[in-house]
Amino acid sequence: MARRQRNEGFSDFMFGAGRRKSKEEREREEWERLFKQIDEIVLAVEELAPLLKQFAPLVDLFSKQK
DSSP: OHHHHHHHHHHHHHHOGGGOOOHHHHHHHHHHHHHHHHHHHHHHHHHHHHHHHHHHHHHHHHHHHO
């Protein structure tokens, strides 16, 4: 426990005492990061949709052969 307090004192000295974030702030940042990643995935899928439509007949051809 004393070692942790010493490390926190060092962190406060090096980075400032305001660097520590509350649990709610960390969770909010994690949710924001998650939603940003989901948004990026959706945008990528929207950009690839025309390409996937071009390959749909080829996929249908292979699925009919089995």
